[in-house]
Structures are given as C-alpha cells and as structure tokens.
Amino acid sequence: MAVGNIFKMFQPKDKVFFVLFEQVADTLVNMSKTFHEGIQEFDQNDETFLQKMSDFEHQNDESTHKIYVELGQNFITPFDREDISLLASGLDDIADYIYASTKYIYLYKSPETAAYAEFSLLIYKACLEIQIAIKNLNGFKNTAAVKEACIKINSIENIADDVLSQALVKLFETGDAINIIKVKSVFEYLEIVTDKAEDVANTMENIIIKYS
Template sequence: MSINNIFQFFVPKDKKFFPLFKEATSKLVLIAETLHGAIQVTKEAREEYLNKIDELEAQIEEINHKTHLELSRNFITPFDREDIHVLIKSIDAVADNMHGAASRMRLYQVEKITKSIRKLTEINLEACQLIHIGVSELDGLKNHKKIIDACVKINKLESKADVVFDKAVADLFENESDAKNIIKYKEVLSALELASDKCKNVANILEQISVKHS
C-alpha cells in the first residue's frame, strides 16, 4: 500500500466537497444540453432556453462560492486544497463561456444557426458529460483508468473543436460580405471554442489529481 493510500485510509470520508463537485458538473451538463436545445428552435422560442442558461450559470457560480467557503472552514480536505480551488474554478470557467455564447446569441440576435455552431455545441455537450464522469470518479479515487479515459476523450474533442472553429472562421471571411454578420458569428464561435478549451483545462486538472493519488 502506497503512502497516499495509507493517508487516505485515515482521512474522514468527505461530506462536503464531492457533493459540490457533482452538483456543479450536473448543472454544467444541463447548461450544455440547454444550449444545444436552444439552437434547435426558432429565435423567438430560444429566449426560454437562454433564460434557463442564465439561471444555471448563476447556480454554478454559487457552488463555486460555497466550495471556497468550505475550504476556509475545513482543515482536512479529500485532496490538495489548491487542486480543489483550481478544479471548481475551471468548472465555473466552462459554464461562463457557454453562458457567454448564449448571451452573444441573444445580444446579436443570431437567427441562422450554422453547421459550425451546431457542431461546437455538440462537442461541448459531449465534453461536459465526460467531465461529469471524471469528477464523479474522484470520490474514493478508485477507478483511475476511467478518469484518465475521460480526460483523453476530452482532449481529442478540444482538438476537434479547434479544427471546426478554424474552418468556420475561414469560411466566414471567404463567403460573408456583411461585416456585422462576420463579427456576430465570430463572437459566438469564439465563445464556444473557448468553452472547449476550458473543458480541456478541467481534464488536465482531473488527470493531475488522479496521478497524484494513484
């Protein structure tokens, strides 16, 4: 038995942090699902979805705040305090950028949903589902392979998002003559692509935590 495993044996079962992590990632998946749903409907019907995203993003922000309060109150944590801080902050960053994409759709009155926007929302939804799987496996840190597998898949999705984004922007400048349309679609695409980057950040943190405790 390694020193880390011996230490974990004596650490009390976490009653605070893992439930907060799981709640945050469950809501993260809901944001991704809602955003994907928002692009399937008309601009008029989209507002209900965007309002739901506003609410979910605020709830994740509150979970972020609660997590930092618990860090200040508890001496013993399930793993490094800095890792807890960075993990919840990185989850919040994914939510912020998906919320940013939704806000830009509202602000710029985006009507036509392009294939690239559709593809990026699909990629982010899959990445968020994998984040939820990886974070759920942190409780007990027993299935390291499942965590690493999820991280590998998230990294591949982020690379795919880069390709989709680059092609979409190139197509915009080549085929769109209206400068306003170029600006508003690039803004939405950039927020979606950045969300996938933030998913990769979460994966990197999950992998680091898993390696430390393997």
C-alpha cells in the first residue's frame, strides 16, 4: 500500500468535507472573478470567455461529485448529512447559473449593458464572502466571521434586487421588444445567482445555529 494511502487511512474522515467545500469556494471565486472581467471585455465573436466558464463549471461539478461520494462512504461527518448535501447543492447552483448567464449572453448575442457589469461585480463579492464563511466554518473555529459573511451576502442579494429593478425600467424604455425579451432573460439568470448565494448563506447560518 502506498504511503499516501496509509496516511489517508488515519486522517479524520470528517475533515475531507471541509477540504472539498473550500475547493468549491475557491473555484467559485476564480469563476466569478473571471466572469466579471470577461463581462467588462466582452466580445460576442470570441467564445474563449464562454469556454472558460464551462471549464469552471465542470471543475465545480467534479468537486461537488466528490462531496457526494464521500457522503456515501463516510459514517462520520462534520455536521448533518442533509446540511452537507444542501450546502453542496447550493454551491453547485451558483456555478451552474453563472455559466447559464454567460451562455445566454452568447446565444442571444445580447449587447453588453452596464447592468451586466454591476451584477457580475455583486456576484464576485458574494463568492468572496462565501469563501470567507466556508473557511471559518471549518471546525467551527470562527462562527462570528461566518455570520458576518452571511449578513453581507444577504445585503448583496438585496442590492442585486435593486439593480434588477432599475435595469428593467431602463430596458423597457427602449421599446425594442425582441431585445427586451433577450436581455430580460439574462438579467433574471444573473439575479438568480445572487439568490442562490443567499440560499447558501442561509444554509450556513442554520448550520451555525445547530452547532454553536
């Protein structure tokens, strides 16, 4: 048996979940940062940006799958199995909807708007707070920091609601029916990302309440 496998046998089994959750959070930060930068330099004729988002989404899927595999193999978990599943699913949804937003921007050949950049910045900020929360959730070493990050995520979601409302008003004023349908759809996908981030924050807050 390889030395690495022997070492793994004696590692606390519940620790692997935090390692995987941190991997997912790191991927979301990198994905959202690249998304924000790509929106600002968007070129509908260059699909490199779309491919990058697809790669991040697949990377996140792999980490999420590993979490479910570990959940099926390990009896000892750091918190309720249902909460682990809920947190993994919520994080995966964020990546899925970031990718979906990018895909529909390309499919609809939707012209870049200032609101896209506003949304992408909010999404990036939300992912940064998720990263902070998950790192401090590890071993419940700093529950106050987790709560603070969750509060910030909720605030970001509220701001995103306002951005959506204002963007829709400006969009409808254009009177371009076809473009309205396309852009409105993208706006809704972008706003869903922040909704999913809030769902993740709520899940982490519930975990803290149970174990604090």
